[in-house]
Amino acid sequence: MPPKKKRGLPPGALHHVERKHFKVLFCGEEFPAGAEETRKALEKHDAVGNCEFRFVACAREQVATEIVDADVAVPLMTKIDETLLAKAPILKLVLQFGVGLEGVDEEACTKRGILLARIPSEKTGNADSTAEMAVFLLLAGLRRVNQLAKSLTDRRLGEPITVQLKGKTVTIVGWGHIGKEVARRLRAFGCKLQAVRKSEWPKEEWDFLLYDEGVRPLDELKWIKNSDAVVLCCNQTKENMGMINDDFIGHMKPGAVLVNIARGGLFNREHVLRALDDGRLGYLASDVAWQEPVDPTDPLVAHERAYFTPHVGGVTDMSYQTMGAIVAKACASLQADPWMGETCVVGISPELRYMVNEIMIVNANLPAFPGVTGPCVDFEQCRKRCRC
Template sequence: MISQAAKMQLIMQYGVGLEGVDIDAATKHGIKVARIPSDGYKEILLHNEMQIAIQQKKLGYPTGETLLGKTVLILGFGNIGIDLAKRLRPFGVKIIATKRSWASDEHAVGDLVDVKGSHEDIYDFARKADIVVCCLRLNCETAGIINNNFISLMKKGALLVNIARGGLIDYESVVRHLESGHLGGLGIDVAWTEPFDPEDPILKHKNVIITPHVAGVTEHSYRSMAKVVGDVALQLHAGLPLTGIEIVN
């Protein structure tokens, strides 16, 4: 498709994920590839299991667990990681995070992170975390990064949350540690296969929650992204510098 697009100047993802774009081919043909930065376009949708207790006429159930005093590891401290840390801070958690480079983000990060680390620190940080939240981008370096070694180093009963891409977590390792009881729970907003099999045996575990990756599927976010797309199209047509997007090649 790219080789046939003689007049193509820009391929822009309606959001962040670029897995469906052949970036190398676009670069070869002189076509820019861009995404819309996630900052400001994600909203929160709540999944409330307590409705089950209401339907069963049970009050004071289920027993919850506090975030106060917990250590949360955020793998990949980009825009989503920063927004997550802002929401976690009021709950009295200790935040440890990893990032390829911290040099350019000192102002944005401020005092959101108690301990900063790089890729080399993930195993050490895994030992310290009560909750691990994966916010990494999927590439050849990060694919399957949450593997058997990583999960086995986590505290017994610790929680694992993946809100980035399914391929970041090794499926068999997660299943193994859920069945052994080492992994205290799994929350995923992305899956290993698309469409996700609703009969997947991993869902038999009561401590597994899956949501359909809809945090950005709201009227507000879609209208906001549509405006960015329109603005960039006008900039491109007028030969102006492209703003409001992230060029990746």
């Protein structure tokens, strides 16, 4: 006779008693190195009880079948919506291998008591790797890599003439960890830097020793008029979808370089293509696209003044090894303790957002379990109180 569930336990809390496998599902075949690093890291953890870790990486078309008995889902580029979650009765955690959660229905996760989390970029090497990619793309745009390749093919020496980075004004859109790392690197090139974000930061948080112009609100597009290049580092939200449009480009310096290491949904594709065709936009260098994987024959991708890479900004040895270890550690913690171990978020208020155990819980308004009220910040006390 199976053990009786105790009152107040979250779904699947008795998995270490009732089940022989704790399943970690990578939803899709994109970013294969992430799955491999996680699998290797998970092998270093021992599951509690008679349970074993089961690691599965499947094609996107198979996710609906594989998620049925999954404990943890890593979405990658797969859309996680209400329909898919309805097929996952024991799912406890949706953890992105990185930062972007725009494809996950947070409300649906919260409604079902499923934790939704991401891995912040600043301590994993992801921010550093993505910032390095931004510099690479900026140099690719200024140095016109397409034309350089053509000159090599045509056996022409000493052409074309390109643009030097030193002394150029660069505006960074998005002032998070990645934006700051981009600024630190561009400072070494002798660039004049300024940054804009959705809302202004307190002045005490500005680092005037490092950044020339400070941080401006994003609606003050006048600050990009003097920029030789604009680098997009911001999150994609419902509000900024398609923000790189005629209006945005119209505020840019004619012939400027645009770099996108954020998300492809920021593009209004038709407007960007038109701006490249008529010369208002000098060059586009992007690691992301409006649809991924993008069609390489798309007129914008194939444009002579555009250069695209396959969403590899954060795909480096250091960042992937670190993030794989973090995902494995979170899974091991969850399997060992039905109350999430150190990732317990019982009773957190809707306004509270904080990082625990190297991952950041974003749906902090999960309903409190019986007998627990108020923010839970003392993890040891939390575990003691939550035991039934």
